[in-house]
Amino acid sequence: MLKREVQKGRAKMKKDVTIKEALFLLVVLLAMIGTLIIGFKLPAHVALLFALAVVFLFAGYKKVSWKTIQEGIQEGITPGLVPIIIFILIGALISVWIAAGTIPTIMVYGFSVLSVQFFLPTVFLICGIVGATVGSSFTTISTVGIAFLGMGQIMGLNPAITTGAIVSGAFLGNSISPLSDTANLSAAIAEVDLFQHIKHELWTVLPAAFLSLLGYTFLSFRATQTVAGDGIETISQTLHEFYTISPVTLLPVVVLFFAAWRKIPAIPTLLTSIVLSILVRYLYHPTTSLASIGSWIQDGYISKTGVANVDLLLTRGGMQSMMWSVSLILLALSLGGLLVKLNIIETILAQVEELMKTKSRLILMTALSSIGINLLIGEQYLSIILPGKAYKENYRKISLPDKYLSRTLSDAGATFNPLIPWGVSGVFIAGTLGISTLSYLPFAFFCYLVPLITIGAGFMKTKEN
Numbered sequence: 001m002l003k004r005e006v007q008k009g010r011a012k013m014k015k016d017v018t019i020k021e022a023l024f025l026l027v028v029l030l031a032m033i034g035t036l037i038i039g040f041k042l043p044a045h046v047a048l049l050f051a052l053a054v055v056f057l058f059a060g061y062k063k064v065s066w067k068t069i070q071e072g073i074q075e076g077i078t079p080g081l082v083p084i085i086i087f088i089l090i091g092a093l094i095s096v097w098i099a100a101g102t103i104p105t106i107m108v109y110g111f112s113v114l115s116v117q118f119f120l121p122t123v124f125l126i127c128g129i130v131g132a133t134v135g136s137s138f139t140t141i142s143t144v145g146i147a148f149l150g151m152g153q154i155m156g157l158n159p160a161i162t163t164g165a166i167v168s169g170a171f172l173g174n175s176i177s178p179l180s181d182t183a184n185l186s187a188a189i190a191e192v193d194l195f196q197h198i199k200h201e202l203w204t205v206l207p208a209a210f211l212s213l214l215g216y217t218f219l220s221f222r223a224t225q226t227v228a229g230d231g232i233e234t235i236s237q238t239l240h241e242f243y244t245i246s247p248v249t250l251l252p253v254v255v256l257f258f259a260a261w262r263k264i265p266a267i268p269t270l271l272t273s274i275v276l277s278i279l280v281r282y283l284y285h286p287t288t289s290l291a292s293i294g295s296w297i298q299d300g301y302i303s304k305t306g307v308a309n310v311d312l313l314l315t316r317g318g319m320q321s322m323m324w325s326v327s328l329i330l331l332a333l334s335l336g337g338l339l340v341k342l343n344i345i346e347t348i349l350a351q352v353e354e355l356m357k358t359k360s361r362l363i364l365m366t367a368l369s370s371i372g373i374n375l376l377i378g379e380q381y382l383s384i385i386l387p388g389k390a391y392k393e394n395y396r397k398i399s400l401p402d403k404y405l406s407r408t409l410s411d412a413g414a415t416f417n418p419l420i421p422w423g424v425s426g427v428f429i430a431g432t433l434g435i436s437t438l439s440y441l442p443f444a445f446f447c448y449l450v451p452l453i454t455i456g457a458g459f460m461k462t463k464e465n
Helices: 002-012 019-039 044-061 066-100 102-113 116-134 137-154 159-176 181-190 194-222 229-242 247-261 266-284 290-299 308-314 319-341 344-355 359-377 380-397 402-414 424-433 437-443 445-457
Strands: none
Touching: 019 044, 019 344, 019 359, 044 066, 044 319, 066 102, 066 137, 066 247, 066 266, 066 290, 066 319, 066 424, 102 137, 102 229, 102 247, 116 137, 116 159, 116 194, 116 247, 137 159, 137 247, 137 308, 137 424, 159 181, 159 194, 159 402, 159 424, 159 437, 159 445, 181 194, 181 380, 181 402, 194 402, 194 445, 229 308, 247 266, 266 290, 290 319, 319 344, 319 359, 319 380, 319 424, 344 359, 344 380, 359 380, 359 402, 359 445, 380 402, 402 445, 424 437
């Protein structure tokens, strides 16, 4: 079936793309991107720009028209337009949450109940619970995630480790929430009941969560608390002095969580929370000028407490802070759109089908395909959709229940995406928390344990196979 679709897609090409050409191009792209980012430490933007140039040369070699190339770029960017608007709104939201006292309040309340010895496992569990409740890893990271990152830094913990715990917890919740878009998409692509999919997810999610919890507990006990208790007390006093610390300031968070739980679209939800945060600011600081509000939304909030740790943590946000992320996403989606338009991805997936004769091989190749699409395109939805559509019939040919397909797509597609520096999730996390993907990657235990456990489970005997 996939081969017929590939042949139709090649109709506009003057020459078919052979499997050797497709593999050669992918190897060149991955090697070049990896070398430039890791070896030469160039920004991911530059690496993707060079990758686009290579694909342009390949398209010229295959005599593909410029119109077709433009169509590929446009088709690649289109699915990312709504996430881009969401990113921009989250940048604005962060700044007004700080101005309203929302994030400082979460930090002060957190200091009163959390200790460094159990901080990381607690962060992992709370982010998991919040993620499962609201069904959105992005919402979890941009709300409690920011507060936890600030608390961890004040406690003297490595921010990359704290970010790893935040990301792991957020994607743990996202993978098992019935409100999650990626869980629903995985179930829909595999034609599986949503709750059957979630139940089957637990076989891989729970072991990964348990191992992650052990890892964060170990790291917490090894951590040295470089800020003494009186130091934390000083930070809390500073927050009380310069910010509004009140349960009322948490109202924008409550509204955001409620809207997510009710599955209200993200854009109106974020706009509502922004407006509500501004109203809370005016409630306690009625003399705030409109010019200040506009400056915070555009350029971010600038903390001026005079305490270096506080000012460093709470000087952030603004729509402009997300432009780095937006430009990287546009480049990544453009590259992905071209690879799809030129039938590079489909050609390889069609060839991979020939290797899928057993359960273990089928699950392995499905997982590797999702991971590969994440690496090449950086879009978590396509890492679910493309392998799901390509391999669905293969699961049925060997009588392997569709729930195995949905679980593999979710585990190796959506959950792996935050580990890619140019992936939509990785870019969002780096832009929101200010910690690079390669820095937190070693500590995002859950995100790489789940795909490994999924692949390993494929080699185990089951009642169905």
